[in-house]
Amino acid sequence: MTLTSYNIARTFLAFGLLITLIFNSNYTLFGYDILHLNNPVFDYNFYYILREHLVLAKILSIIILLIVISGYFPRYSGILHWYITYSFFMSSDVADGGDHIASNITLLLIPLTLLDNRKNHWSHQIVSQGNLKLYLMNSIYFLIAIQICAIYLHAFIGKLFVEEWKNGTAIYYWMTHNHFGINPIFKDFATQLLSNKFIVIIISWSTLALEFLLASCIILSQSNKKRYIFLFSGILFHFGIMLIHGLVSFFFIMSAALFIYLMPKHSQFSLNQLKNKKIWKQFINQFLH
Template identity: 25%
Template sequence: MIIKPYDKKIGTTILRVTFGIVLLKDFINYFFNRKFLFGNEGIVSFETYLDIIKFYKLNWLYIDFTIERNVKIFCVMGIVFSLFFTLGILKKISTLLIFFILFIFKICNIYLIDSGDDVISVLLPFLLFVDSYSLVDSYEKFSQKVKSRYRDLFDLTSRIFSFAIMFQICIIYFFAALHKISAEVWQNGTAIYYILNSEDFSGSFLNSYITKPVWLVMFLTWFTIFFQFMFPFLVWTKRTKKIMLLLGVLFHLGIFFLMRIDNFSIIMIACYAIFLTDEEYNFLKLKFKLNFLPA
């Protein structure tokens, strides 16, 4: 197979598989905690769900979650189609169904929404139009045969929406930086101190040591703003792209270990996969013998 300079099929596959595993984990969790999350005595009342449905005029998405069978059906559907999505089977159908199932669940229980889920929900529609490998060889061969007749159109569409995903990630960082700049604790360099010492985000015994030196707190606070603000500009050039991606991986690993924001950290690191071309992945595959990467 001829690799074109801007092909991102490997990166898109890594992104899709990571999203799929996270979604599969979440839907399994929803299934085993369905009474607490969605039942009559759950953390969000059914009346609140009805109010949200009426307020946003989403009657066509109404599901009676007072019936446990309905909750089970939607949880199982989420698990099955997340598995399909991960493996790359019926990619477009599974992507579309997962998007709506997630939307229905989040209307029913507003506490399911977190920053990681928001990123997935925003990017899922773009993944409808990008090309990626199936992890099932027989299905991948069948899929390539179907697409062979309109290969140029599929390649162009995939390229456009791959760029759209990258642009969307840049938007996320840019507006996150703008939001921080407007807050006094980020301006004076103390935000990281309060975040790492709060009960909600104190995920490691290292937090107290990291926040003792004033210079380190101020550096981490201002570095966060600098990174999020500069990422949308520096990630597009060859000279600075790899540096920004490496800094981003370290940045989100820090969030993962110090703040225990698991899904968001994993998802954002996975998003970096699409910034590398197939040519760059094949170079890495040969250099570091990464045989698990698709060819």
């Protein structure tokens, strides 16, 4: 099994939607009425077509997402993956910005999946210099990079106009919010943490700094090792958001985006390499020097 930004991202995107479909009822996802969009394009929405059989629609969606995760037949599963992701974003009552991002990325990945003639996307990938797939991959990854950069830059700039973010108290209000606040499991710990104003300010401003730095990563060269530092930092950042606010699918979607954005396009790692302790030591030493 070979790990690349391409197959990791496809898997994370599919898994994010998969757990949303499995752990939520049809009423939670779509409400009583799925006819809430007055748009001709909506007539071709998967969940609209099967609006009288949403259980069947959910089962078929889960099967398609499992196929994507398994890695088999990417040439055919790529379009289906986008179709299911886009249909969910357009029709679900609980779709958020993460689902919008997933819809855009799966759409942009379609050309790569169509050119992927492997039986399984987890197998070793050979991309020859100068061929069409290499140019297409570079172009698509650049388009996705611009979008992810814009997301973090917009999040950073938008917060600068909010007084609570400027004075460093925003994290306190978010964590104590009645609906979006911290998970009750961590409530006692959070109460003690938030009682220190300096910690609250540090967390708030660190969030701003990280979002700005992640947006700035678009200027890093593909060979720059700092990409991995920001990749791990971004994933830890969204993992923290998942623990605090319960945004599980959002974590997987943003992690997928970060892998495409920050993991070098042509990097490939086998599981045997990842099990080798020497490689991890060399990897860590590169950051320390």
